[in-house]
Amino acid sequence: MTLLALGLTLVLLAGAAARLLERRAGMADLAFRWGMLTGCLTGIAGAVQALGSPEAAAPTAGPGVWFGLDPLSAWFTVMFLGVGSTIAVYGTHYMARERPRRQVGSAHLLLAVLMIGLTGVVTARTIVAFLAAWEVMAISAWLLVIFDREHAEVRRAGLVYLVLTHTATIALFGMFAAWSGAIGGGTFADLATAALDDRTPVALVSTLGLIGFGIKAGVVPGHIWLPGAHAAAPSHISALLSGVMLKVGIYGLLRMVMLLGPPPVWWGWLVLLLGLGSAVLGVLWALAQHDLKRLLAYHSVENIGIILLGLGVGALGSAYNQPVVALLGVTGALLHSLNHSLFKSLLFFGAGAVQRVAGTREIDRLGGLARRMPRTAGAFLIASIAIVGLPPLNGFLSEWVIFRGLLEAGGTAGTLRLASVAAAGLVLAGALALACFSKLHGVVFLGVPRGTPEPARGADHGLVAPQLTLAAACIAIGVLPVLVLPTATRIAAGVLHEPDTAGVMSAVAGSATAISLATLVLLALGLMVWGLRAASRAREIVRSGTTWGCAFPSTTGRAQHTASSYAASLLSVFGPFSGSRQVMGPAGLAVHVADPVLDRLAQPTWDRVRETAFRLRRIQTGRIVWYLTYVIAALLGLLLYLWWGAAS
Amino acid sequence: MSDFPYYSVLALLAVLIVAPALPGIANRTKSALTGRRGAPVLQLYRDLARLWRKGVVYSQTTTAIFRLGPIVLLAATLLAAALLPLDGRRALLSFPGDLVAFAGLLGLGRFGMALAAMDTGSSFEGMGASREVTVASFAEPALFLCFIVLVLATGRLDLTGMYGLPLHDAWPVAAPSLVLAAGSLFIVTLAETCRVPVDDPLTHLELTMIHEVMVLDHSGPDLALILYAGAVKMALFAALVAGVLLPRASQPPGVAIAALLLGLVVVAVAIGVVESVTSRLRMNRVPQLLIAASALAGFALILLLR
Numbered sequence: 001m002t003l004l005a006l007g008l009t010l011v012l013l014a015g016a017a018a019r020l021l022e023r024r025a026g027m028a029d030l031a032f033r034w035g036m037l038t039g040c041l042t043g044i045a046g047a048v049q050a051l052g053s054p055e056a057a058a059p060t061a062g063p064g065v066w067f068g069l070d071p072l073s074a075w076f077t078v079m080f081l082g083v084g085s086t087i088a089v090y091g092t093h094y095m096a097r098e099r100p101r102r103q104v105g106s107a108h109l110l111l112a113v114l115m116i117g118l119t120g121v122v123t124a125r126t127i128v129a130f131l132a133a134w135e136v137m138a139i140s141a142w143l144l145v146i147f148d149r150e151h152a153e154v155r156r157a158g159l160v161y162l163v164l165t166h167t168a169t170i171a172l173f174g175m176f177a178a179w180s181g182a183i184g185g186g187t188f189a190d191l192a193t194a195a196l197d198d199r200t201p202v203a204l205v206s207t208l209g210l211i212g213f214g215i216k217a218g219v220v221p222g223h224i225w226l227p228g229a230h231a232a233a234p235s236h237i238s239a240l241l242s243g244v245m246l247k248v249g250i251y252g253l254l255r256m257v258m259l260l261g262p263p264p265v266w267w268g269w270l271v272l273l274l275g276l277g278s279a280v281l282g283v284l285w286a287l288a289q290h291d292l293k294r295l296l297a298y299h300s301v302e303n304i305g306i307i308l309l310g311l312g313v314g315a316l317g318s319a320y321n322q323p324v325v326a327l328l329g330v331t332g333a334l335l336h337s338l339n340h341s342l343f344k345s346l347l348f349f350g351a352g353a354v355q356r357v358a359g360t361r362e363i364d365r366l367g368g369l370a371r372r373m374p375r376t377a378g379a380f381l382i383a384s385i386a387i388v389g390l391p392p393l394n395g396f397l398s399e400w401v402i403f404r405g406l407l408e409a410g411g412t413a414g415t416l417r418l419a420s421v422a423a424a425g426l427v428l429a430g431a432l433a434l435a436c437f438s439k440l441h442g443v444v445f446l447g448v449p450r451g452t453p454e455p456a457r458g459a460d461h462g463l464v465a466p467q468l469t470l471a472a473a474c475i476a477i478g479v480l481p482v483l484v485l486p487t488a489t490r491i492a493a494g495v496l497h498e499p500d501t502a503g504v505m506s507a508v509a510g511s512a513t514a515i516s517l518a519t520l521v522l523l524a525l526g527l528m529v530w531g532l533r534a535a536s537r538a539r540e541i542v543r544s545g546t547t548w549g550c551a552f553p554s555t556t557g558r559a560q561h562t563a564s565s566y567a568a569s570l571l572s573v574f575g576p577f578s579g580s581r582q583v584m585g586p587a588g589l590a591v592h593v594a595d596p597v598l599d600r601l602a603q604p605t606w607d608r609v610r611e612t613a614f615r616l617r618r619i620q621t622g623r624i625v626w627y628l629t630y631v632i633a634a635l636l637g638l639l640l641y642l643w644w645g646a647a648s
Numbered sequence: 649m650s651d652f653p654y655y656s657v658l659a660l661l662a663v664l665i666v667a668p669a670l671p672g673i674a675n676r677t678k679s680a681l682t683g684r685r686g687a688p689v690l691q692l693y694r695d696l697a698r699l700w701r702k703g704v705v706y707s708q709t710t711t712a713i714f715r716l717g718p719i720v721l722l723a724a725t726l727l728a729a730a731l732l733p734l735d736g737r738r739a740l741l742s743f744p745g746d747l748v749a750f751a752g753l754l755g756l757g758r759f760g761m762a763l764a765a766m767d768t769g770s771s772f773e774g775m776g777a778s779r780e781v782t783v784a785s786f787a788e789p790a791l792f793l794c795f796i797v798l799v800l801a802t803g804r805l806d807l808t809g810m811y812g813l814p815l816h817d818a819w820p821v822a823a824p825s826l827v828l829a830a831g832s833l834f835i836v837t838l839a840e841t842c843r844v845p846v847d848d849p850l851t852h853l854e855l856t857m858i859h860e861v862m863v864l865d866h867s868g869p870d871l872a873l874i875l876y877a878g879a880v881k882m883a884l885f886a887a888l889v890a891g892v893l894l895p896r897a898s899q900p901p902g903v904a905i906a907a908l909l910l911g912l913v914v915v916a917v918a919i920g921v922v923e924s925v926t927s928r929l930r931m932n933r934v935p936q937l938l939i940a941a942s943a944l945a946g947f948a949l950i951l952l953l954r
Contacts, residue, residue, distance in 0.1 A: 368769070370711050381713075381763075390756040391749055400752075404745040407805050410796060417953060420796050424942070427751065427792040428785065434755055434762075435781035442766025442777065448709055507744065514743035518727065521741065522753075526723040529873065533719060536869040541703025547768045548707070548865050550854050561766075561774020570782045573935045 001069050003046025004077065004123070008116050010039030014088075015112025019105035029092050032108050036088035040081040043119070047081070050074040051487060065187060066129040067120070071491045072258065075334060076122040076251050080244050082473075083341050084115050086466040087243075090349055091236035093462035094356070098234075107147055107234070114140040118244060122251050126187045127176045134172065134248075138165045141245060144237045145229045157228030160598070164215055164225035171212030172252075179205045191259045202260060206267045209256045210274075217249025219308060220278040223301045224598035227289075230297035231361075235352025238293055242300045243345035247337045250307055254330070257311075258495045262318045272312030276422050278305025279429040281577070281596075287436045287567045288580035288593045292351045292361040295440060296344065299387060302429055303340045307333045309426060310402040313409055313419050318496050320416045327504045328405030330492035335484060336398035339477065343386040343395060346470040350380035353460040353467070354444060363443055363563040370445040373460045377445040379467040384437040386474045389430045392519035393478035397485070400515070401508075402426065432570070439566040448557040479519050481512040564591040655901040659734035662905060663912070664726075667883040668692040668876065670916040674843070675850075677920025692879060696872045704868035709769040717764025718866065718873040721757035725877045728753040729884055733808045736896030736904040744805040747795045751788060754840075757877065758784055765862045772854050776862030779931065783846060783858065786938035787839040790832055793945035797829040798892070800952045816895040828948035830892040835941035837885040837915070839934070841878070844923040846934050886915035 014035025021028035050069035069077065091111060095104045117140055120133030142165070146158035178201050180186055183194035194200055215222035226246075230238045253271075257263055282301030289295035314329025316322075353376045354369060355361050370377035386393040403423055410420025477484055489508055493501040546553050568589060571578040581592045594600060619626075672689035679686025688694075706714065730740040731750045739746070762781055765773035799805060801822040802814035819826060839846045842859035854861050863874050890911025896904035929937060 368709075370713075385756070385759065388755070388759065389752065390759060391752045396749075396752055400745055400748050403748045404805065407745065407796070407799050410800050411803050411805070417800065420800065421793075421949065423796060424789045424793045428789045430755070431781075431785040431788040434759055435778075435785055438759055438762035438766065438777060438781055442763055442774070446711065446713065446763065446767040447769035447774075511743045511745065514741065514746075515749075518741055518749065521730070522723060522727050525726050526719055529719045529722045529726075533869055533873065536700055537703075541868075543703065543705045544708055545705050546707060547709050547770045549770060550772055550864075557769070559771055560769050561771045561778065566774060566778040569778060569931070570785060572932065573782075573786075 001046065001050070001067070003049070004043045004069065004119070005046075007039045007041070007043025007046060007081070008119060010035055010042060011112050011115055012039075014039055015109040018108035018112075022103065022105040025096070025099055028105060028108075029096060033089055033092045036112070037085050040085035040088070040115075043081045044078050047074040047077040051078065052490075066126055067123045068125045069123055071487075071494055072251075072254060073123045075338075075488070075491050076247060077119055079247065079338050079341050080115070080118050080122070083243050083345050083470075084118075084240070086349075086469050087111075087236050087240050087345065090239070090352070090463060090466040091234075094234065094236050094352055096462075097356075102147075107144065107237075110140050110144050111237070111240070114144065114240065114245075118248060121248050125189070127180055128186060131169075131172065131176065134169065137245065137248065138169065141165075141241060145233045145241075147234055147237070148232065151232075153228070154232040157225075157232040161225040161229040164222065168212045168215040168222075171208045171215070175205050175208035175212060178208065188255075188259060200260065202264060206256065206260065206263055209253065210267070210271070213249040213252035213256070214274065215249075216252065217246050217304050217308075218278075218301050219249075219274050219304060220281050220301060221597045221601075223278070223282070223304075224595060224602055226301060227294045227297040227595065228598075230300070230348075231291055231293040235293070235348055235355065238297075238351070239345040239348035242297060242348060243341040246300060246304055247341060250304070250311070250333065250337050253311060254333070254495050257315060257318075258497075261497070262321075263315045265316070265319045268312055268315035268319050270312075271308055271315055272419060272422055275305045275308030275310075275312050276425045278302065278308060280305070280425055280432070281579075283429050283432040283436060284571075284574055284577065285579040285593075285595065287432060287439070288571055288578055288591055290363055290563065290591070290593065292354060292363055292366075292440075292444070293348070295363070295436070296347050296351060299347075299433070299436070300340075300344060302433065303336065303344065303387070306399065306402065306426065306429065307336045307340070309422060310336060310398075310405060313402070313405045313422070314492070314496070316416055316419055317405070317409065320412070320414065322409070322412050322416060323496075323498050323500070324504055325405055325409045325412065325416070326496050327489060327492050327498060327501065328401055328408055328508075330495055331485070331488045331508070332398055332402035332405055334488045334491060335401055336395075338484065338488075339386065339394040339398045339474070342470050342473050342477075343383040343393075346379060346383040346467055346474070347387065349463065349467045349470070350376050350383065353463045356463065357460055363440065365450055366444045367450040367557055367560065368446065368448045375464045376460050376467060377441075379464075379471045380445065381441060382471040382474055384441050386478070388433045388437050390434070391478075392515075392522055394474045395478075397478055397481050397515065399426070399430065401485075404511075435567070435570055439563055443561075443563045443566065447560050450557045450560060450562070479516060481515050482509065485509070485512045562589075565589050567591070653735075653738055653740060655735040655905065656733070656738055656740050658901075659905045659908060660729060660740065662909060663729065663734055663883050663887065664880065666909060666912060667879040668696060670882050670886065670912060671849070671879055673913060673916040674920040674923065677917050678923045681921065681924040692875065696876055699867075699872035699875070700869050702868040704870060707768050707865055710767045710865075713760075714764045714767040714865075715870070717760040717767075718870045718877070720760035722873045722877040722880075724753040724757040724760075725880050725884070729880060731807055732884060732887055732891075733811050734887060734905075734908060735901055736891075736899065736908070737812060737901065738808045739806075742806050742808040746806050746808075747792075747799075747810070750807060751792060751795075754881070755784075755788070761862060761874070764866075768865045770865065772861050773864055775855075776858060776860070776864070779858040780862050783839055783934055783938070786935045786942070787836050790938055790941040790945055791836045791840075793942055793949065794829045794833045794836070794888075797825055797945055797948045797952060800949065801825060811891045811895070811897075813897040815892070816897050819895065822952060825948040825951045826892055828944050828951070830889055832941045832944040832948070833885070833889045833892065834915075834918070835937065835944070837882075837889055838919065838922065839938055839941075840885055841882040841919070843919050845926045845929045845937065848928050851928075882916075883912055886912045889915050 018032035117137030124130035286298030310333035317325030386395040389399040762777040765777040847858040
């Protein structure tokens with residue numbers, strides 16, 4: 001805990017240095033990069049200690065009452081600070097070019113504050129500390145989202161984010177008020193001990209918590225703030241929002257389950273259904289997007305859905321008293337949170353580099369970038385394989401754990417068996433993700449450039465090292481599951497208060513070895529096929545030519561398949577659910593996208609409310625005599641009410 | 649080393665050797681039923697041998713991904729083959745939840761090929777890749793629903809158990825579900841192996857192709873790898889169908905392997921019969937067929953859950 005505090009102090013100092021040294025760009029960058037790196041690594045060193053050990057008895061005084069580290073907090077702290085350190089390095093390079101136009105130092109300071117807020121949320125031990133850190137996080141994130149505030153759409157995205165994040169905050173205030181009001185205590189330790197008796201209003205607390213944390217995590221339909229905010233923010237901030245900040249919602253749900261004890265059955269089913277909906281709808285809406293960063297943002301909705309599937313089946317297992325199902329579900333949720341933070345940050349780094357080099361995020365105007373930025377293209381490919389959940393990378397590992405939880409549920413007796421059907425939905429989401437990322441990587445990095453050649457805008461220098469670091473982490477976890485799987489299972493056992501984990505632990509460890517072995521075999525098979533291929537006579541007779549164009553060789557890159565046409569046949573199957581409309585023009589296909597919840601439901605509803613409010617404005621005449629009339633009318637009304645009450 | 653799975657290795661080798669004959673059998677059935685002579689059953693072996701000796705042409709547009717695609721496809725397909733208990737007893741590699749890895753490996757191969765197609769910058773191949781992933785998006789849930797039926801029927805989470813003795817024991821109690829699942833698996837097989845009514849391997853117009861147009865630019869040994877991987881994939885799916893209808897775990901190993909090979913031939917003939925009696929579906933009808941397959945598996949599930 002001391003090391004963590006020291007690390008966060010360093011992070012704050014680094015941010016402050018970046019702001020104060022604004023005039024001396026080189027020194028500011030140097031101070032910020034190394035300060036953030038050392039700070040984050042120091043903090044990780046502190047948190048790793050707590051990863052293995054159960055929390056000591058809560059102290060009754062001192063700072064330990066407000067903040068503390070147990071394995072669950074430590075898991076998220078390590079994740080946040082680890083990804084955060086790469087984000088800081090990337091951000092330093094990414095923002096350096098903005099310097100003449102903008103106060104880059106402020107952005108760096110806000111980033112440091114946001115990191116502290118995030119860590120504060122996951123280490124808070126009292127309700128007040130939790131809510132305070134929550135607001136620090138929400139407000140600093142808002143200021144970063146509107147960093148480019150001269151664009152109208154950025155301001156709109158910021159407004160939507162602000163409204164939604166405070167809706168979440170209100171729900172959390174309600175939750176904690178109901179909870180601590182019922183049991184009379186303000187620390188998490190109080191809440192945990194109260195779980196033993198029946199005073200906690202479980203239904204109210206778990207509903208409000210699901211609303212508050214669900215909006216923060218971006219669960220459909222609370223996701224509407226997410227695509228706009230992620231697209232509007234600078235790319236390294238998008239990585240932080242998507243890779244890290246969404247996980248705060250997941251942490252909140254896990255902490256709530258931990259403090260409440262086994263959740264009600266209906267809550268588990270609700271979470272499972274919300275997860276299923278988010279997973280399938282998120283990827284479907286992603287498929288239709290034209291903007292690189294909006295597409296990635298919708299994929300966050302999908303991945304949060306997958307995490308929620310794990311959490312839901314975990315909660316169900318706990319409610320139906322099936323410890324194996326419960327442990328696998330929660331372990332999968334924890335692992336997928338970690339993995340998503342790695343590969344999604346990596347994808348946003350790639351998107352930022354693409355924007356730097358090509359000058360646009362419009363997918364249908366890109367193409368052939370693998371030649372100009374091969375290392376970014378390679379890292380993006382690794383992240384794509386990971387996010388689709390294909391073996392042998394980390395995305396497969398966590399989805400496999402969740403699948404196994406769902407299938408184990410199918411092996412039990414009673415209603416819980418129904419949960420196994422959700423596995424088919426998860427497969428659908430995975431298959432659609434494959435379609436989406438083969439489209440994205442293929443259109444952006446492969447082929448030839450579309451449209452007029454862009455002027456050379458610079459390269460991805462300095463943006464590559466953080467990408468390679470995250471790619472290496474994705475590979476390491478995928479190839480060696482034993483690095484994370486036992487720890488995650490132990491933490492899941494803590495969340496569920498499951499004392500007997502030996503059976504699951506040994507089963508999981510055996511499978512981890514099998515997965516590592518399978519990865520090795522896959523590598524060996526690949527090398528074998530490659531060797532055979534190299535031994536064929538063909539290597540002597542290689543010719544180079546133009547792409548076969550079926551007797552009509554194409555002369556322009558614009559004749560390539562576009563992202564819109566790639567997704568069109570798939571989207572048309574889903575009709576109105578696809579969040580897009582296809583229009584066949586005389587010379588091409590246009591796909592119009594709109595978020596089904598924000599643009600078709602929330603915005604029209606809000607417009608109606610505003611119209612009604614404007615109509616009511618007629619009673620605001622601005623003349624005293626009318627206001628006095630209203631006061632007297634209200635008075636008379638109250639008197640009548642009293643009289644009527646007394647009479648009856 | 650007394651428990652070394654000799655028979656699993658033997659079965660795997662047998663399947664890998666026999667695989668290229670299966671498309672030939674299907675095509676021969678079709679030509680026989682439509683009154684033509686048709687190509688020899690062993691034609692694909694000759695094609696593979698000829699392609700292996702040929703040179704290759706690479707488009708200037710392509711990167712390393714184009715060359716890696718076929719290698720990834722074949723390696724992933726071979727590993728998927730090692731996950732199936734082909735001798736009816738055990739797979740070479742087995743762990744709980746390996747069915748997810750099986751589906752994932754086939755997905756990895758598809759991902760590699762779709763990217764290789766996009767790498768050429770050809771609109772034809774982009775179209776092929778787009779169609780391939782569209783079909784797969786509906787075939788995979790159906791496949792998985794069939795797997796869930798087997799999981800619920802046998803109570804096992806590994807392919808070795810799902811297709812082993814527990815399946816044998818499940819037949820008397822869950823026969824209707826298993827028959828429905830086998831039907832659904834057969835439709836998925838048609839889709840995954842690019843046969844009529846989903847795709848027509850013998851079509852001659854690029855605009856109407858799915859799988860063939862995706863590999864338009866591959867030539868020589870690269871194309872041989874792709875064709876061989878396709879044949880192995882057909883054998884794997886035929887083994888999935890045959891394995892449900894014909895549980896072999898209680899037979900002696902030699903008989904089990906012979907029964908497997910017989911099953912592969914029967915499924916290939918069945919594919920040929922379907923190709924002769926139906927015409928190809930319009931492209932936008934294909935998802936409906938596969939959703940119907942999912943519904944079939946869904947009914948099987950309901951029968952099990954009741």
